[in-house]
Amino acid sequence: GQNIDQPTEMTATEGAIVQINCTYQTSGFNGLFWYQQHAGEAPTFLSYNVLDGLEEKGRFSSFLSRSKGYSYLLLKELQMKDSASYLCAVRDQSNSWGKLQFGAGTQVVVTP
């Protein structure tokens, strides 16, 4: 099975940086995804990591350490529209079709 842990809520000021951590335990690992979800809306894909290191996409970056079972999503130059829930999801290698296991999400609140 898998356990995925991420903080429940984080608050930051507009223009600042916030780092959302995600730790996981899995019997097999085949990639980690980050999604953004605004309240009552569909999750939208942000980033994918399968090898160790940092992936950068504009204001958003995601880091993975497979040996530590650890990832983080870094949001830079925060904007009010970044207020949302951020979901960490791990793909399990132990099954052939790659089911995703989701964390409970981290609610980010951006204040003026």
Add this chain to the structure above:
Amino acid sequence: DGGITQSPKYLFRKEGQNVTLSCEQNLNHDAMYWYRQDPGQGLRLIYYSQIVNDFQKGDIAEGYSVSREKKESFPLTVTSAQKNPTAFYLCASSIRTGGSNQPQHFGDGTRLSIL
């Protein structure tokens, strides 16, 4: 534009009633999924389908049923056996492969409540 369409956006169920949530995709994806989202919890997998005429139970399949008669469509029925159906239901689809970097794409969800 390609995407996933879920309907209705809001749905109310009476006691003892079965209700069906629609999910249609025009992304030409083989795999489709149904998730349930409750406050403070992660998305939990109800059912998934890798190919037409085949589907598998997820982690919380009891009280739900699905069909996959067409590649584009994956309807979910919430039966009267599901005693706590109030939740936000999300449908997703993806390219059918275990090792791909292709993400799952989600519909806008259906919010189901009990009358």
